[in-house]
Amino acid sequence: MSITATEAISLPYVQAPETSENLEWADLITLDLSKFDRPGGKQELAHEFQRAIEEVGFFYVSNHGLNPSEISTQFALAKSTLSLPTSSKTPYRAALEAGDYNGWKPAGIRELIPGVKDNFEIYNIPKFIDEHKDRAHPEIVREHWSTIEQFSKKVHDGIVSKLLVIFAIALELDDEEWFLKRHRYESQSGDHLRYMKYYQRTEDENRRLGGVWLKGHSDMGSLTLLFRQPVAALQVLAKDGSWKWVRPQTDAITVNLADALHFMTNGYLKSSIHRVVAPPKDQANIDRLGVIYMVRIEDDTDLVPIEDSPVLQRLGLTGEKVLDGDGNAVKAGEWVRQRVIKNLGATSSAKGDNEETDVEIVKGVSIKYYE
Numbered sequence: 001m002s003i004t005a006t007e008a009i010s011l012p013y014v015q016a017p018e019t020s021e022n023l024e025w026a027d028l029i030t031l032d033l034s035k036f037d038r039p040g041g042k043q044e045l046a047h048e049f050q051r052a053i054e055e056v057g058f059f060y061v062s063n064h065g066l067n068p069s070e071i072s073t074q075f076a077l078a079k080s081t082l083s084l085p086t087s088s089k090t091p092y093r094a095a096l097e098a099g100d101y102n103g104w105k106p107a108g109i110r111e112l113i114p115g116v117k118d119n120f121e122i123y124n125i126p127k128f129i130d131e132h133k134d135r136a137h138p139e140i141v142r143e144h145w146s147t148i149e150q151f152s153k154k155v156h157d158g159i160v161s162k163l164l165v166i167f168a169i170a171l172e173l174d175d176e177e178w179f180l181k182r183h184r185y186e187s188q189s190g191d192h193l194r195y196m197k198y199y200q201r202t203e204d205e206n207r208r209l210g211g212v213w214l215k216g217h218s219d220m221g222s223l224t225l226l227f228r229q230p231v232a233a234l235q236v237l238a239k240d241g242s243w244k245w246v247r248p249q250t251d252a253i254t255v256n257l258a259d260a261l262h263f264m265t266n267g268y269l270k271s272s273i274h275r276v277v278a279p280p281k282d283q284a285n286i287d288r289l290g291v292i293y294m295v296r297i298e299d300d301t302d303l304v305p306i307e308d309s310p311v312l313q314r315l316g317l318t319g320e321k322v323l324d325g326d327g328n329a330v331k332a333g334e335w336v337r338q339r340v341i342k343n344l345g346a347t348s349s350a351k352g353d354n355e356e357t358d359v360e361i362v363k364g365v366s367i368k369y370y371e
């Protein structure tokens, strides 16, 4: 990791007040990362983590080591970046058609139902490795480059790395660093920091959409970290088939597991299905800003069950491999690339995106989208 001499700067950002509505919140556990370095702490966390995944692949992480001003600074940068005029963002448009999500995704490029387009804009900043060092970014991002770099690396080194060790222990792998060795910061993978903004919608649009802004999906990589923002809209599909709201918990990061871990454990670690809906009435007039870190396993990894895991062996989950139509294991990088491309493909569907169900990602392997 390169040491930068430039000090990270702090920018103020004031979050909106929380909703006062009584929503049906999901009951999620919190992993307290301050336990990690204590004797027996990792094992305790792995045990707690196992309980979390029996329910849904969503949990909170507290005492994560980032201070509130580091997180506020990222929200301030997300706001400034996404508030730039369209002409200042257009040069950085992501090459989505080629399966590359880095850069700017404009709002309104997908039709959700006939006549109603998506309402979210994204700016994705890939991890800080040589492969991406010549990538162009808007001036606001360039100006704060070292602050963003320090944040991104701190998330990876201080939080993601610990979670990856906890997962290895939970699977009883001999090598605690099994996942770490496949998530090396310097290696090629689609890890990125995401600034995201959902524009408020009219009541009429919400009614036509049945309130669904981003329909039920799983994430493509290994895990997703959502930094706290108070606008309620994220929902998770519970075991009983109902949608529960995910509460933005004070000082905690919300984490969900994603496709790569699901494939590599045959669903023992669940790639949780979640969606984004219209916020409650008292938050309906807020543009919802998000700061998210997407973790992805190294591109070259085969997405097949980990045969060395005694837990997976005991549960009989090591035998069955998901293979593509040619009988080959799916590579992590290709999975992500094809999912980004297929996400766009839904735009041309005559029926509109909200009615899609099964989508083939690589030959012979499909995923489901939920209403």
Ligand SMILES: O=C(O)CCC(=O)C(=O)O
Binding pocket: 196, 219, 226, 233, 234, 274, 275, 276, 290
């Ligand atoms: O905005 C959110 O809370 C979740 C976003 C999301 O699910 C995604 O970007 O994959």
Ligand SMILES: [Fe+2]
Binding pocket: 217, 218, 219, 274
């Ligand atoms: Fe997601």
